[in-house]
Amino acid sequence: MPRIFMRCTLLALGFAAAGCPTSPESAPPEPSGYDIDFDRPVAPGDRWKETSSATTSFRESGYDNRGQTLAEESVEGEVRLQVDAEVLDVAARGRITKMRYTVRSMTATVNGAPAEAIPPDTVVEATAAPAGDTILHKGIPGHLIPGVARLAETLMGAKHPSEPSDAELMNPTGPVEPGDQWPVDTGAFRRGFEGGEISLTEARVTGHARLEDVHDVRGTECFAISSLIEATDFSIEALPGFTVTSGTLLLTMSGDLPTDPTKRWMDQQSSLHLEAEASAPNGVTISRVFSIETEVSFDYPAP
Numbered sequence: 060m061p062r063i064f065m066r067c068t069l070l071a072l073g074f075a076a077a078g079c080p081t082s083p084e085s086a087p088p089e090p091s092g093y094d095i096d097f098d099r100p101v102a103p104g105d106r107w108k109e110t111s112s113a114t115t116s117f118r119e120s121g122y123d124n125r126g127q128t129l130a131e132e133s134v135e136g137e138v139r140l141q142v143d144a145e146v147l148d149v150a151a152r153g154r155i156t157k158m159r160y161t162v163r164s165m166t167a168t169v170n171g172a173p174a175e176a177i178p179p180d181t182v183v184e185a186t187a188a189p190a191g192d193t194i195l196h197k198g199i200p201g202h203l204i205p206g207v208a209r210l211a212e213t214l215m216g217a218k219h220p221s222e223p224s225d226a227e228l229m230n231p232t233g234p235v236e237p238g239d240q241w242p243v244d245t246g247a248f249r250r251g252f253e254g255g256e257i258s259l260t261e262a263r264v265t266g267h268a269r270l271e272d273v274h275d276v277r278g279t280e281c282f283a284i285s286s287l288i289e290a291t292d293f294s295i296e297a298l299p300g301f302t303v304t305s306g307t308l309l310l311t312m313s314g315d316l317p318t319d320p321t322k323r324w325m326d327q328q329s330s331l332h333l334e335a336e337a338s339a340p341n342g343v344t345i346s347r348v349f350s351i352e353t354e355v356s357f358d359y360p361a362p
Contacts, residue, residue, distance in 0.1 A: 092234030093270070095282055097225035097316065099323045101153050105146040109160075111355035112139045113210040117348070124342025138176075138210040139166045147184070152224040156187040160215045167207045174207050175200075185217040192219045192254040213353065223247035229268045229286060240269035248288055255296070257308065257333070262293040266310075273318065276325045281315035298337050301345060306335030326356040 121129040148157035165176040183198035245264040266288030290308040314327035
């Protein structure tokens with residue numbers, strides 16, 4: 060935030076001002092707090108290493124109009140990855156629209172049992188599709204269990220130009236101190252779900268970001284950032300013919316962002332939890348509980 064400079068002029072009162080007072084007592088106060096901008100520079104050719112994980116759980120039950128169970132499904136999955144990442148293309152405000160990942164190691168489990176993973180040295184490219192908001196992946200073996208492939212795609216992603224940037228979603232409007240919180244841009248959050256399985260068009264969305272602390276992370280001074288966003292009154296496009304009668308979507312995020320505005324995130328964690336009940340005109344009710352948690356740590360080459 061720019062410093063505030065006071066102009067001393069008495070011309071409006073009919074006096075000629077000889078100058079501005081310079082004593083410490085009359086000087087304008089220095090602005091306090093930190094200016095945080097979540098947009099960080101990135102360019103094609105930038106490289107780093109990532110160590111990441113994603114865990115998910117899904118439970119769904121269907122009931123008839125008498126409350127009798129019609130069907131139940133439950134699954135849990137986990138993927139752990141180590142990759143070399145390279146930026147291939149960038150859109151406005153640091154949206155990375157094309158990435159190349161070289162898998163160094165990967166493990167996967169489904170319901171606690173080992174599952175086939177992507178072999179080492181496999182090259183995966185993630186690209187924002189020319190139309191819509193889809194991210195296309197090339198290089199992920201087609202014979203993987205769909206849930207495992209989906210988690211791998213989540214960890215090896217890119218960003219569509221239509222998605223909100225971190226700054227659009229979370230930038231504060233002025234300097235902040237540790238312990239301060241500020242509202243997130245809920246309109247930007249809604250845009251991030253456009254075209255997906257969950258529609259927030261008519262949803263009630265609230266949320267805030269918070270500066271928890273300023274601390275050292277692997278030798279780099281960082282802002283410890285957290286955020287919480289909650290949505291209700293949403294619809295689920297993947298349940299045609301059903302109306303969501305109750306539900307909550309809760310997204311929490313945290314991470315360490317360097318105070319140096321030329322450096323990018325050191326690590327990030329996120330958790331999305333969805334609980335919803337939906338009903339159909341024939342009295343059938345579906346209860347769905349879904350969660351996904353991700354963690355990623357970034358290792359950048361020495362300057």
